[in-house]
Amino acid sequence: MKKTYFKLQCKRNFHSFPGFFLGILLLSLFGVILFxxxxxxxxxxxxxxxxxxxxxxxDNYAKLLLPLLSGTxxxxxxxxxxxxxxxxxxxxxxxxxxxxxxxxxxxxVKDMINGNVxxxxxxxGTGDTGLASLLLKELCSAAATIILDTEKGIYxxxxxxxxxNLPNQPESERKLNIDYIKRILMRNTLFEEKEATDTxxxxxxxxxxxxxxxxxxxxxGILAPGMFKxxxxxxxxxxxxxxxxxxxxxxxxxxxxxxxxxxxxxxxFFVASVILGNLEQLPNDFxxxxxxxxxxxxxxxxxxxxxxxxxxxxxxxWISDASVSMLFLFLGILLFGYFSGFFYxxxxxxxxxxxxxxxxxxxxxxxYVSQCVTGDFRSVTxxxxxxxxxxxxxxxxxxxxxxxxxxxxx
Amino acid sequence: xxxxxxxxxxxxxxxxxxGKKEILKDINVSIKNGACVGILGANGSGKSTLLSxxxxxxxxxxxxxxxxxxxxxTHATTNIGYIPQENPLMEELSALDNLRLWxxxxxxxxxxxxxxxxxxxxxxxxxxxxKVKYMxxxxxxxxxxxxxxxxxxxxxxLDEPGAALDLPCKETILHCLQSYKxxxxxxxxxxxxxxxxxxxxxxxxxxxxxxxxFSYDGNLDTIVNAIPKGVSQ
Numbered sequence: 001m002k003k004t005y006f007k008l009q010c011k012r013n014f015h016s017f018p019g020f021f022l023g024i025l026l027l028s029l030f031g032v033i034l035f036x037x038x039x040x041x042x043x044x045x046x047x048x049x050x051x052x053x054x055x056x057x058x059d060n061y062a063k064l065l066l067p068l069l070s071g072t073x074x075x076x077x078x079x080x081x082x083x084x085x086x087x088x089x090x091x092x093x094x095x096x097x098x099x100x101x102x103x104x105x106x107x108x109v110k111d112m113i114n115g116n117v118x119x120x121x122x123x124x125g126t127g128d129t130g131l132a133s134l135l136l137k138e139l140c141s142a143a144a145t146i147i148l149d150t151e152k153g154i155y156x157x158x159x160x161x162x163x164x165n166l167p168n169q170p171e172s173e174r175k176l177n178i179d180y181i182k183r184i185l186m187r188n189t190l191f192e193e194k195e196a197t198d199t200x201x202x203x204x205x206x207x208x209x210x211x212x213x214x215x216x217x218x219x220x221g222i223l224a225p226g227m228f229k230x231x232x233x234x235x236x237x238x239x240x241x242x243x244x245x246x247x248x249x250x251x252x253x254x255x256x257x258x259x260x261x262x263x264x265x266x267x268x269f270f271v272a273s274v275i276l277g278n279l280e281q282l283p284n285d286f287x288x289x290x291x292x293x294x295x296x297x298x299x300x301x302x303x304x305x306x307x308x309x310x311x312x313x314x315x316x317x318w319i320s321d322a323s324v325s326m327l328f329l330f331l332g333i334l335l336f337g338y339f340s341g342f343f344y345x346x347x348x349x350x351x352x353x354x355x356x357x358x359x360x361x362x363x364x365x366x367x368y369v370s371q372c373v374t375g376d377f378r379s380v381t382x383x384x385x386x387x388x389x390x391x392x393x394x395x396x397x398x399x400x401x402x403x404x405x406x407x408x409x410x
Numbered sequence: 411x412x413x414x415x416x417x418x419x420x421x422x423x424x425x426x427x428x429g430k431k432e433i434l435k436d437i438n439v440s441i442k443n444g445a446c447v448g449i450l451g452a453n454g455s456g457k458s459t460l461l462s463x464x465x466x467x468x469x470x471x472x473x474x475x476x477x478x479x480x481x482x483x484t485h486a487t488t489n490i491g492y493i494p495q496e497n498p499l500m501e502e503l504s505a506l507d508n509l510r511l512w513x514x515x516x517x518x519x520x521x522x523x524x525x526x527x528x529x530x531x532x533x534x535x536x537x538x539x540x541k542v543k544y545m546x547x548x549x550x551x552x553x554x555x556x557x558x559x560x561x562x563x564x565x566x567x568l569d570e571p572g573a574a575l576d577l578p579c580k581e582t583i584l585h586c587l588q589s590y591k592x593x594x595x596x597x598x599x600x601x602x603x604x605x606x607x608x609x610x611x612x613x614x615x616x617x618x619x620x621x622x623x624f625s626y627d628g629n630l631d632t633i634v635n636a637i638p639k640g641v642s643q
Contacts, residue, residue, distance in 0.1 A: 004514040012502045226502055234498035241466045242515060
């Protein structure tokens, strides 16, 4: 009987496939349209990039550079300049508040006057590159010109000749100008480039891709309610009397749901891998991905499904009314999703929310799916995922038994 | 004809809310096979509780019941069929799938039963491929009875089988019950329906938790007067 029951549960679940498939298709289309729209609006309206200028607080000359940059019309529409102290630099990079920074060496102008020019370090963030990065590189060139113009001004000052006791003014000026021309020709030496060392910076494309995947997993509870809702109480009771306990019924029901979810998403992932593997216009983070790369991302994600499905089944078990369960699930996804960083990056949420979210199953799923996307699996997350699955399964089974224990007949 | 047996209920009591509400009080009754027994009573009087105890679903607070065969006595939950008010069916599946679940326990061939057995008598072959969720109340009830008969039970417990059904469907069910009884089985029906009461060989009235023998003279007023109004719901 158990074998027949399991087969029938699977059959019942597969009746949900058309609705589920259509729902996922519509949600995916909606997601793609939103994403393309977002990209389009980003291209047409480039937001000003924040650029950090790291200056030693005691360097009054260098401080003049900031208003000079901000006041330059050709660049101030595309960039916002922020003065920073060296200790705040890494924090600004990790929070994504600046995209790049110019680190001006201590006593830069003073040393320049003394003929000892140290390179300015240009530090890039590890975030998304592309158009913004290109523009930032142009900014380097612009900044170089400004600095060289500043140098030119400095060299032209009479006081400079007087201060350095230069006897032959025209000859010295000629030499300086030659030196200046040489420096223009090799102005790259004015800068030293480096990338931010903080690897914790959010990779937004990958992050939100993982969020979308977890949301799709969660929405299975709303798209296929017939699969998750409990059987008729009288049917469960009759099976129980036949020696097929509520616990065994619940376990087999979960197994059939897991099987359906893994099989359905398996099919969808295969189709998606074929499509994505052949698409040419993909975000930078995914542009080199082939069919096998996508399969390599998607297949491990399937391991998150049993936990998500068990969570949904638990909701349907404890709230016997299917419509109320769906509503609860929808609101729950929104609330838990917010705390887990679905709608706003988790790293940027207040610390108290971050600490609370660690225990949420949605956060565990997001962590695991994110690791599937980056390929950086952590055993702690995998173990947490499995533990949560068992924990939720226990509560779901407890729900079934509790429901039957509290039936009052007339 | 099946072997003779007697259903013996001894000192059966059931209370809810930790003994605060006693719904069945010291019920003692002995019913022989080959009969159709009707249990009457107001809504909330404990008819469904009594049937669910006999079906093995609810545990009694006190007392027990057993099926005493003419040669030896055994505890007989395994050969009791039960049709509750709510149909015990998988809504998303067809009649055939539901039957398959219950016939997987049975030694009886489902195909034979559909061709010329009780299932054919119930007319289930007409809607075999229909999903339960698209069935009428009568179809569902007939299918529930069909599923309950899979294990060829000696005792069939029916909780208001004719409620909200049309006349032809009631007729089919009554015909099936009479045929079941004629095979030497015992049918116990909790009912309010006149037609069902009429086919009963023995009637009991469940009142204030006790089961009292009741005689029906064909006049419905007797029943109406016997059942007190305003029994707790």
